[in-house]
Amino acid sequence: MLQSATRILLALLLATPALAQTNTTLLVNVDHRTATSLDGDWHTIVDPYATGLYTFHQEIRKDGFFMNATPNPAGPPLDYNFATAPTLKVPGDWNTQRPDLFYYEGVVWYQKDFTYAPKPNTRTFLHIGAANYRTFVWVNTVKVCEHEGGFTPFDCDITSALKDGKNFVVLSVDNTRIADGVPTLQTDWWNYGGLTRDVSLVETPTQFIDDYDLHLSRTDHGLIEGYVHVEGAAAGTQVTVAIPDLKATTTATVDADSRAAISLPVKSLTLWSPDTPRLYKVELSSGADKLTDEMGFRTIEVRGNQILLNGQPIFLRGISVHAEAPFRTGRAYSEKDVDTLLGWAKELGCNFVRLAHYPHDQRMTRAADRLGVLVWSEIPDYWALQFDNPAVLAKSKQQLTEMIRRDRDKASVILWSVANETPNNPARTKYLTTMADLSRQLDPTRLVTAALLVRTEKSPTGTTKIVDDPLGNALDVIGTNEYIGWYEQGLTGPDTTTWDIHYDKPLIMSEWGGGARAGRHAPAGTTPAQFTEEYQAELYKHQIAMLNKIPQLRGTTPWLLMDFRSPRRLNPGIQDNFNRKGLLSDQGQKKQAFFILQKAYKDKTLGKAE
Numbered sequence: 029m030l031q032s033a034t035r036i037l038l039a040l041l042l043a044t045p046a047l048a049q050t051n052t053t054l055l056v057n058v059d060h061r062t063a064t065s066l067d068g069d070w071h072t073i074v075d076p077y078a079t080g081l082y083t084f085h086q087e088i089r090k091d092g093f094f095m096n097a098t099p100n101p102a103g104p105p106l107d108y109n110f111a112t113a114p115t116l117k118v119p120g121d122w123n124t125q126r127p128d129l130f131y132y133e134g135v136v137w138y139q140k141d142f143t144y145a146p147k148p149n150t151r152t153f154l155h156i157g158a159a160n161y162r163t164f165v166w167v168n169t170v171k172v173c174e175h176e177g178g179f180t181p182f183d184c185d186i187t188s189a190l191k192d193g194k195n196f197v198v199l200s201v202d203n204t205r206i207a208d209g210v211p212t213l214q215t216d217w218w219n220y221g222g223l224t225r226d227v228s229l230v231e232t233p234t235q236f237i238d239d240y241d242l243h244l245s246r247t248d249h250g251l252i253e254g255y256v257h258v259e260g261a262a263a264g265t266q267v268t269v270a271i272p273d274l275k276a277t278t279t280a281t282v283d284a285d286s287r288a289a290i291s292l293p294v295k296s297l298t299l300w301s302p303d304t305p306r307l308y309k310v311e312l313s314s315g316a317d318k319l320t321d322e323m324g325f326r327t328i329e330v331r332g333n334q335i336l337l338n339g340q341p342i343f344l345r346g347i348s349v350h351a352e353a354p355f356r357t358g359r360a361y362s363e364k365d366v367d368t369l370l371g372w373a374k375e376l377g378c379n380f381v382r383l384a385h386y387p388h389d390q391r392m393t394r395a396a397d398r399l400g401v402l403v404w405s406e407i408p409d410y411w412a413l414q415f416d417n418p419a420v421l422a423k424s425k426q427q428l429t430e431m432i433r434r435d436r437d438k439a440s441v442i443l444w445s446v447a448n449e450t451p452n453n454p455a456r457t458k459y460l461t462t463m464a465d466l467s468r469q470l471d472p473t474r475l476v477t478a479a480l481l482v483r484t485e486k487s488p489t490g491t492t493k494i495v496d497d498p499l500g501n502a503l504d505v506i507g508t509n510e511y512i513g514w515y516e517q518g519l520t521g522p523d524t525t526t527w528d529i530h531y532d533k534p535l536i537m538s539e540w541g542g543g544a545r546a547g548r549h550a551p552a553g554t555t556p557a558q559f560t561e562e563y564q565a566e567l568y569k570h571q572i573a574m575l576n577k578i579p580q581l582r583g584t585t586p587w588l589l590m591d592f593r594s595p596r597r598l599n600p601g602i603q604d605n606f607n608r609k610g611l612l613s614d615q616g617q618k619k620q621a622f623f624i625l626q627k628a629y630k631d632k633t634l635g636k637a638e
């Protein structure tokens with residue numbers, strides 16, 4: 029399979045008719061643009077041998093599946109037929125839609141017909157919310173773009189490939205894990221493949237606002253600043269930004285890079301916060317392009333070892349969340365999915381979520397904006413990437429750039445995380461320092477973090493956890509993961525653990541916890557066994573007591589809100605392919621530990637803001 033992914037990449041680059049421009053862009057605020065949804069049933073062909081690309085002698089086919097041929101009785105027989113092929117729902121991973129695709133890793137072809145009437149002075153993009161992991165796209169047999177990375181959106185300019193009337197789009201999506209991928213071969217989550225988020229046709233004027241960044245000045249809470257970029261605009265083109273509810277409006281002109289600097293004074297602004305998640309309607313326009321957004325304005329910064337939201341110290345009462353769909357399982361994509369997950373987080377008393385371990389659907393950060401939940405957002409620089417491989421660094425950079433570009437106008441997002449639990453070595457540190465620098469360059473208004481591993485030493489009274497990973501130098505906020513009482517030491521391990529933190533920076537305990545199968549109980553009066561609800565609840569009590577002894581602790585995101593599928597969790601009858609560290613099961617059953625954490629969060633007996 030590993031080989032096949034590389035083969036396919038090469039083949040597609042060489043084989044197919046291509047537009048001059050095969051690159052993708054990413055339209056900021058795409059969910060407020062005029063769009064025609066292509067969600068629904070797509071014809072699909074499961075192609076484990078990449079037959080859609082290769083002849084029987086392993087030569088590249090000129091008549092691959094992207095031709096979407098129809099049977100011709102006078103011609104050679106066809107080995108495929110999209111018209112009669114079974115369908116899969118988009119959005120949706122393939123694994124949970126058909127039992128035979130549950131473990132499938134490889135190529136699936138998707139095809140859909142649509143009618144279209146090209147309009148003058150209009151550009152048309154095929155928007156793909158996410159496709160895991162590598163995707164090639166053809167419209168009417170013309171290759172329009174390709175994209176690598178399973179959790180960020182991309183937009184192909186398909187304007188010149190479209191016809192008046194009947195059109196079709198063919199995609200190949202390959203979720204084969206590759207050593208030089210981001211993430212790489214090992215992950216503790218299911219490798220859900222397919223078109224896992226919305227697909228649509230998006231229209232813009234020829235010149236259009238493709239990107240902007242509007243945020244509150246850290247030094248002046250009466251000033252919104254940033255930029256608007258107008259794709260294709262000549263220097264001097266005007267841009268207007270208005271916030272009607274604040275009676276604020278400004279006009280600026282773009283420079284030679286098609287970018288206009290924005291400086292918009294505002295009076296009586298209600299600052300966005302978890303208590304007052306006030307969103308304002310923002311109107312942006314330039315020439316024929318008009319766009320609205322709903323935005324909150326707030327500042328986030330670090331002072332010593334405190335985190336300041338709008339200048340005030342805050343403790344982040346958080347929980348880690350995977351993009352696993354409640355109840356039906358599979359990749360989360362709908363309003364209902366995100367409302368359920370964030371609803372549980374709020375019920376728990378959270379003001380913060382760690383969206384692990386990759387960018388979640390944009391609905392999640394939109395909902396966090398609306399509900400007043402602060403967000404840690406992460407790219408899948410997870411475990412042991414090929415840190416000495418420049419091609420892998422390029423992939424990480426691309427995903428970071430896409431994540432930031434999509435979500436930099438969301439008030440909820442306060443932290444960009446560049447990694448999780450990476451091995452401490454010089455190549456890794458160099459790589460991730462580059463990533464932290466890039467994050468600041470792209471977005472100087474937010475904080476940079478990463479979830480680090482910690483060192484363990486014996487102490488006279490137990491154990492010392494040492495936080496001295498050199499990557500900490502590159503971070504604004506230190507994240508640390510620990511599983512005391514689960515992977516190491518018994519239930520009382522936290523009682524005899526002390527922390528030695530070599531950075532005077534805010535610290536978030538970004539993972540801690542243990543597994544429990546909902547409904548599995550320890551007999552009364554016994555020491556609870558692992559995987560019982562009682563064990564997990566007890567573990568939370570011991571952990572909370574330990575965490576409260578860390579003076580610079582400014583947040584926690586225990587692992588995690590809800591059970592999620594993982595191919596590494598094979599214990600029959602207990603795990604059954606699920607990581608069971610959720611405070612709720614995948615079916616929404618609350619475990620005892622849910623109420624322990626809820627009480628600590630609601631009574632504010634866990635953590636201090638200063």
Ligand code: GCB
Pocket residue numbers: 216385448449509539587607609
């Ligand atoms: C970790 C990883 C997370 C795993 C978790 C676990 O440290 O960051 O992705 O799922 O531990 O359950 O072991």
